[in-house]
Amino acid sequence: MTETEAAARLRRGEVFPREMADAAAARVKATEPRVITSLMRTLDVARSARA
Numbered sequence: 001m002t003e004t005e006a007a008a009r010l011r012r013g014e015v016f017p018r019e020m021a022d023a024a025a026a027r028v029k030a031t032e033p034r035v036i037t038s039l040m041r042t043l044d045v046a047r048s049a050r051a
Contacts, residue, residue, distance in 0.1 A: 006020060018047070021043055021046070022043075025039055025040065025043055
């Protein structure tokens with residue numbers, strides 16, 4: 001989905017930010033395994049801030 005579609009789905013409450021972040025991380029992990037380490041650290045920090 002495009003960024004515009006994703007933003008619209010978020011506004012309508014069809015998906016939640018964490019779901020979008022997890023989906024993005026899974027896609028990065030599948031296509032760019034070397035990048036995933038720093039991405040996961042960033043996601044962990046973001047998740048901790050929301051807790």
